[in-house]
Amino acid sequence: TEIAHSEEMPYTNNVGPGDPLLAKQKHHHRKAFEYISKALKIDEENEGQKELAIELYKKGIYELERGIAVDCWGGRGDAWQRAQRLHDKMKTNLGMAKDRLHFLANLVALSKLGVEGETERSDRKPKESPLK
């Protein structure tokens, strides 16, 4: 029976949270979450400080990219499947965070140029941005 069993599972089933790759992925997720959470908090308050939010988004994006770069297809089992789902979620957030970063960068660039008049007026102006 042992031979039949090993044929069923040709790959080493090295499950476990202790796997260095999964730990690495989790580490980068953790850092990315910290940075982007802080960025979102500032961003959501919408009271200037956009430069700080931009810096935090950039750091978060860097961590997401490193987390996504971790190969999580080398193993089988629940832990690896969860890692693969996390990989997909991080990819989604990478795209969205990049979009937001570009949006904010344009906003800051415009206000520096004084295109929108006084920089103090930071009211949101949907669909009126000349760059869109």
Place this chain on the structure above:
Amino acid sequence: QTTTTTVPQGDVDTLLQQVADEAGLELNMELPSGIPSTSIGTATVVSQEQDELTQRLARLRQAE
């Protein structure tokens, strides 16, 4: 008088379930033997954290 050992197991399970519900954890997920249950917990949290970022980013995008 060892009252500490007389708490029925059922009460403990109920309490655990309550705590898990409040924390949004799925206690009844299959727990494969040999894997510490903490790895399930943290993996779920990790996944939820990414979901939270997605939701907040989506909200900001709608407000643009």
